[in-house]
Amino acid sequence: MKPIQVGLLGLGTVGGGTLTVLRRNAAEIKRRAGCEIRVVMAAVRDLQRAQAHAGDDMQLTDDPFAVVNHPDIDIVVEAMGGESPARALILEAIANGKHVVTANKALIARHGTEIFAAAQQRGVMVAFEAAVGGGIPIIKAIREGLTANRIEWIAGIINGTTNFILTRMRDEGSSFADALKLAQELGYAEADPSFDVEGVDAAHKLTILSAIAFGIPMQFDHAHIEGITRLTQDDVRYAGRLGYRVKLLGITRRTAGGIELRVHPALIPERRLIANVDGSMNAILVKGDAVGVTLHYGAGAGAEPTASSVVADLVDVARMMTSDPHSRVPHLAFQPETLSSEPILPMGEVRTCYYLRMRARDEAGVLADVTRILADLGISIEAMIQQEPASGDPLVDIVMLTHQCSEKHIDAAIDRMEALPSLTGGVMRIRLEHLAG
Secondary structure, eight states: OOOEEEEEEOOSHHHHHHHHHHHHTHHHHHHHHSSOEEEEEEEOSOHHHHHHHHOSSSEEESOHHHHHTOTTOOEEEEOSOSSTTHHHHHHHHHHTTOEEEEOOHHHHHHHHHHHHHHHHHHTOOEEOGGGSSTTOOHHHIIIIITTTSOEEEEEEEOOHHHHHHHHHHHHTOOOHHHHHHHHHHTTSSOSSOHHHHTTHHHHHHHHHHHHHHHTOOOOGGGOEEOOSTTOOHHHHHHHHHTTEEEEEEEEEEEETTEEEEEEEEEEEETTSGGGGOOTTEEEEEEEETTTEEEEEEEEOSSHHHHHHHHHHHHHHHHHHTTSOGGGSOOTTSSOGGGOOOOOBOOGGGOEEEEEEEEEEESSTTHHHHHHHHHHHTTOOEEEEEEOOOOTTOOEEEEEEEEOSEEHHHHHHHHHHHHTOTTEEEEEEEEEEOOOOO
């Protein structure tokens, strides 16, 4: 079989890592793919800087459209990131009959439905394993390895930056600001970390996981997204006292009323394996009706972990290029004409448990007022901590864990609590997930 000719869009972290892995493992990859996979062209911003990395056997250009329009290129690897011009480039490549491999989670989460429809019509493949979980082959696991299962739920730590920050807050007693500063110094967080710490990056990835788990279109705009910027050292410490750890979780679950699609901080029992995933690592739990709960763990970012998934996609595409398009694994695991119209469940209808922390005056009747509000809304208390006030401090911390209830009821309870004259400041609410099999 003749060599597969690849064009790279970008030679940064992902593109450069892909080139390195392809060259280093060329013989092994050829044995697996049945043919040589060769990068013959790359589009870069800085031609002079890229020349040393590229070598003499690869053509460089500063025009990415020259890559997607090159007649000899079989597969385009999009490693630029962002939505524009990546979307236009991918659609052009598809229109030209080229297969596409991308690590661009934002693009797939927001425009995947359009891109997959175009690829289906043109009879080409769009592979996106590296878009979620870096080097963890989670897309393949759900789409192929667990194809016998009805997926019930997925819960994952899918952003390494926030996991690193929360680990530092727990283990070192760091404030959020100090942990974020260290993450930036070590290269885990960008100069503008908002996509990570506000939960947007995790929501892009969760949108993709939800689509392939339940056979629904990409619905990023319906995801509930909360970040970790409001978390304090107090919350991390109280969670530990109660036997829990705080993680930023992406959760998607099939319910009778619709599909849950939510990213937010959550308390997890410290005995759960996923609660002990620390530093910048990622981990994803998948619950299938036949297999039970499976845990997928590994590096969620980095040049070569991500390149591992990109190259795996290249090998898959190389193997399937000559196959009947109708016999290939569908982009979203289910045949396109059978995608479900199940709605995304409104956040008010989600049912889970809650951690509540409030500052109250140290006087009689305060606790009775709070518990009465919860009882009126049918919310029962599982555990409670009432911290002794510091000397001379008229305020005391009250921390409660509730049993399962609906989000709309906990919202109503918080509104009524915050109206009490004995409470000062807002009520801190963190959801609690048991993640039991």
